[in-house]
Amino acid sequence: MPIVKNVSRAVSQLLQSSGCACGISIVPVRCIGVSPRQVASDASFHSISFSESDHPRVLITGGLGQLGVGLAKLLRKRFGKSNVILSDIRKPADSVFYSGPFIYADILDYKNLREIVVNNRITWLFHYSALLSAVGEANVPLARAVNITGLHNVLDIAAEHNLRLFVPSTIGAFGPTSPRDPTPDLCIQRPRTIYGVSKVHAELMGEYYHYRYGLDFRCLRYPGIISADSQPGGGTTDYAVQIFHDAIKTGKFQCNLKPDSRLPMMYIDDCLKATLEVMEAPAEALSMRTYNISAMSFTPEELVQEVQKHIPELQVTYNVDEIRQAIADSWPMNFDDRNARRDWGWKHDYDLPELVTTMFSFLGSDSRIAQAN
Ligand SMILES: NC(=O)C1=CN([C@@H]2O[C@H](COP(=O)(O)OP(=O)(O)OC[C@H]3O[C@@H](n4cnc5c(N)ncnc54)[C@H](O)[C@@H]3O)[C@@H](O)[C@H]2O)C=CC1
Numbered sequence: 001m002p003i004v005k006n007v008s009r010a011v012s013q014l015l016q017s018s019g020c021a022c023g024i025s026i027v028p029v030r031c032i033g034v035s036p037r038q039v040a041s042d043a044s045f046h047s048i049s050f051s052e053s054d055h056p057r058v059l060i061t062g063g064l065g066q067l068g069v070g071l072a073k074l075l076r077k078r079f080g081k082s083n084v085i086l087s088d089i090r091k092p093a094d095s096v097f098y099s100g101p102f103i104y105a106d107i108l109d110y111k112n113l114r115e116i117v118v119n120n121r122i123t124w125l126f127h128y129s130a131l132l133s134a135v136g137e138a139n140v141p142l143a144r145a146v147n148i149t150g151l152h153n154v155l156d157i158a159a160e161h162n163l164r165l166f167v168p169s170t171i172g173a174f175g176p177t178s179p180r181d182p183t184p185d186l187c188i189q190r191p192r193t194i195y196g197v198s199k200v201h202a203e204l205m206g207e208y209y210h211y212r213y214g215l216d217f218r219c220l221r222y223p224g225i226i227s228a229d230s231q232p233g234g235g236t237t238d239y240a241v242q243i244f245h246d247a248i249k250t251g252k253f254q255c256n257l258k259p260d261s262r263l264p265m266m267y268i269d270d271c272l273k274a275t276l277e278v279m280e281a282p283a284e285a286l287s288m289r290t291y292n293i294s295a296m297s298f299t300p301e302e303l304v305q306e307v308q309k310h311i312p313e314l315q316v317t318y319n320v321d322e323i324r325q326a327i328a329d330s331w332p333m334n335f336d337d338r339n340a341r342r343d344w345g346w347k348h349d350y351d352l353p354e355l356v357t358t359m360f361s362f363l364g365s366d367s368r369i370a371q372a373n
């Protein structure tokens, strides 16, 4: 049975290889309006070979959420304003619209997304569109569409056009059966939210496309991200942003998690720095394609204590949201990010005290209760 033998040898070579040097790889290409088909990867479609000496041409999907505008600002500083296109399905504020290229991109519209990539000669894609944990539970069909179908569109376009692709994952990709303190990169992942399930799917599909088709997929699992100039999009860790705004505006804060719910958190500058660093890391440095990154870990009670060093009169009450609490109870308490630190030199700059001081200096704590009265 020589044919069977040859096929099984080819498959086993493929499964063992890292990257796709085996030469039998095919890139998934969709014919728009017709059923998916597959074409040999050496067919030269629209792929632009990206010379490392050039600046990348960047597209950010879902860029008007908590993280995208800050990422665009960082990338534009590095690669030039015109090389970084922010996109979303929402209407941008004037300040965002006039700060650099913005384009409408619905990740559920494969043709629209493909046109944008082709017409703008995109070489790097940061895929930020998603429904986060709490809003995902409130609308599972939409979360499934955006987080899973949307990801499939992005993966196929990235593979077809030879893009370097960043997809963020999350502490939410773990669940109650994962080790929680600390949570290593490789362990049981059985999340109980559609958000978490979709992110595990993204990690696995991205890695599969990497090994199967040579897609340059890179993924970081972010902790809860805290930012001053952008609002969170409906997650379980949102309380850690809201407390700063409420402390300044009203001097009162109602927390929707229990005082002792410990979760990994990170200041936005560290998150965006890590994102750029992992995208710029030489491929040989990456022993994995999905990494935990960590900076600090705290409970609402600990955050309140730190905030009260700046606003001692802050009054805090607890009104637990059962859905968010159940999610928080299933997530990591501490994140083990030793692999990221070893492989590409990840190092955070902000611990809890620096985070709180920075947030207040950004938001202007002097104007706090006076403003509300
Ligand atoms: N903010 C955080 O604490 C964390 C975020 N992440 C991940 O980072 C990424 C960015 O997060 P955030 O900015 O906080 O999210 P966000 O919820 O604030 O923003 C997501 C954006 O996706 C857009 N979007 C929704 N449907 C879309 C569609 N069909 N086509 C195009 N865009 C669409 C929304 O309009 C929104 O602007 C997400 O993938 C998220 O899972 C991961 C861990 C923590």
Ligand SMILES: CC(=O)[C@H](N)C(=O)O
Pocket: 132, 133, 134, 170, 171, 172, 195, 222, 223, 224, 225, 234, 235, 236, 237, 238
């Ligand atoms: C940690 C996240 O992924 C996000 N902030 C959420 O709480 O859903």
